[in-house]
Amino acid sequence: MEAVCEQDHGGEEEEEAMLWSIQEALERQTLQIGASACGATAVVDVLKALGVEVTPEEADRSVQTRLRRNESPLPDYLLSRSEAGATHAQLIQGAEEASKGKVIGRFFHLHPHRLVRLVSWLARWIRKVSETELHQRLCSESVLLIRREDVLQRLTPECCLSSLSDVRWKALDVEGQVKQMCREEEQEEDGAKLTHITIPAAYSSGVTLFALRQSALGQELLSAPELPLL
Structure with a gap:
């Protein structure tokens, strides 16, 4: 834990990292594949970045996206809204199933609040791509380009609480x-x-990272400690 704290609060770093150029991201990104299927859509791009091609239908089937029950009585409809989409556990299981075991995922909790410089931490994982001999690819759900403004807009520890x-x-x-x-x-x-x-909500606040199972980076991901509590 001390190593993580020290690492996250070390010297200044260039807080931008990318796997695809902006042009490549525009060309290769997958548009929303269905209602409440943003998680399954992210899995398609994750696997694509890792060199595993799957159809949107296969990814959605593997993730088992939950839909809103629009025709239900109000209480049941509201409950379905709290569960619509996919949890991190569904994304991890879906990516593994769709890739036939080639890809593994790891969820890092951000609630309760963690001691971490989030942009730098995410960027460091992405930069590890260039340090691997086989250029294995790593990405965080659909985050292929990490910039400070993107993370501040999309990822805050307060975004949701752990579910009942x-x-x-x-x-x-x-x-x-x-x-x-x-x-x-x-x-x-x-x-x-x-x-x-x-x-x-059915969700927990945090970040899910993915890597190829048979890679040093994948094993490092699985053995990495949880982010330290604030």
Whole structure:
């Protein structure tokens, strides 16, 4: 842990790293392949960057993207919104399955808050590409170009909290909040009323990195320590 802290708070670094040029990214990027399928879309580009070609349909099938239940009653619809898409576990499993075991993934938690210079940390992993003999490729979900402004816009430790795993409890809780809001709307008395519904998310805040399984970089990724707590 001390090594990580020291590394992340060392001297100034050029905080930009890339696997594809901007032009290559424009030409090779995969457009959204379906509703709530941003995770599966990212997996397509991850595998492409690692030299493994899969169809969008195969990636989406492997990731098992969860869809919104648009025709459901309101409580169930809201619950489906909290689960729509894919968790990091689904992305890792999906990338491994779609690549037939050639690609592995590793999730690094960012909540609770971590002691890390995020841009530098991500850039260092990407720069390791040039240090490998076979030029194995590594990428973070769909992040093929790392710049400070991109990370500040997209990745903040506060973006979401770790989820509650009890789906039944989540369904009951959302339904209870909806009923409470309806009751309060029917009441004529003045006073504070429920104006927002809290929906427990199925996601955890963090970064998922991928690499080829049979590579020194892949083994380093799997053995890397968690980011130290702030």
